[in-house]
Amino acid sequence: MQRTAITSTRPERATDGPGGWRAFLARLLARLLPTDLRLFARAICSGPQAVGAACPSSKRLADYMAAQAVAAGDGHIVELGAGTGVVTASLLAHGVPPKRLVVVEKSALLAAHLRRRFPDVTVLEGDAADLATLLTWRAQHVSTVVSSLPLKSLPKDTVDQIGRALDAVLPRGATFIQFTYSLRCRAIDWAQDVTCLRSHTVWRNLPPARVNIFAWGVS
Ligand SMILES: C[S@@+](CC[C@H](N)C(=O)[O-])C[C@H]1O[C@@H](n2cnc3c(N)ncnc32)[C@H](O)[C@@H]1O
Secondary structure (H helix, E strand, O other), rough: OOOOOOOOOOOOOOOOOOHHHHHHHHHHHHHHHHHHHHHHHHHHHHHHHOOOOOOOHHHHHHHHHHHHHHHOOOOOEEEOOOOOOHHHHHHHOOOOHHHHHEEEOHHHHHHHHHHHHHOOEEEOOOOOHHHHHHHHHHHHHEEEEEEEEOOOOOOOHHHHHHHHHHHHHOOOOOEEEEEEEEOOOOOOOOOOOOOEEEEEEEEEOOOOEEEEEEEOOOO
């Protein structure tokens, strides 16, 4: 028996087809949002707790962190949780040679983006809790760590592991820079000795953020 294919004469609407209106909305957002925001949104969808922010850092926040980092030491500058690369770009703009910069990012999506955006910078995809292993020989030559890690939203065990990992690579007195959205906070709940040297609020960030500059291993 011959079969006849039945085809609809109804014109195709944007909300039809696989995914319906959600797919349509995703396509619309993909057209409207800049690449960085799109990537950030995708990273949030796959792990909101690990991202710990609603949007990428502002250039003002990144510039302040970068200015603090370049002033300290002459070994490798390690950036943790580089995300879309806003702070990485500021570090380079502040004169850090790409060879001195190592960035660590856990999200495969964002790490791939960082590699494309900064082909001369060493981008390590992995967990900051495994810092010494990731850094290999560079672990002996770290002078500064700049961190955008969401320490307030990560599980306590993970934060403790990151503290131990930093202890293994940072010399006593080395500079550790961390931003937080908790404006009153000048401390990190770590077993390791850290002393807050100074603190600065960047009001023109969404939301406003506090940058804390610590001396590692000093009580
Ligand atoms: C607040 S967001 C990054 C902000 C970044 N300055 C920006 O503007 O894109 C925190 C980043 O830390 C990364 N991250 C979270 N936990 C991590 C871990 N244990 N090791 C390495 N990266 C981690 C997340 O994937 C995310 O990209």
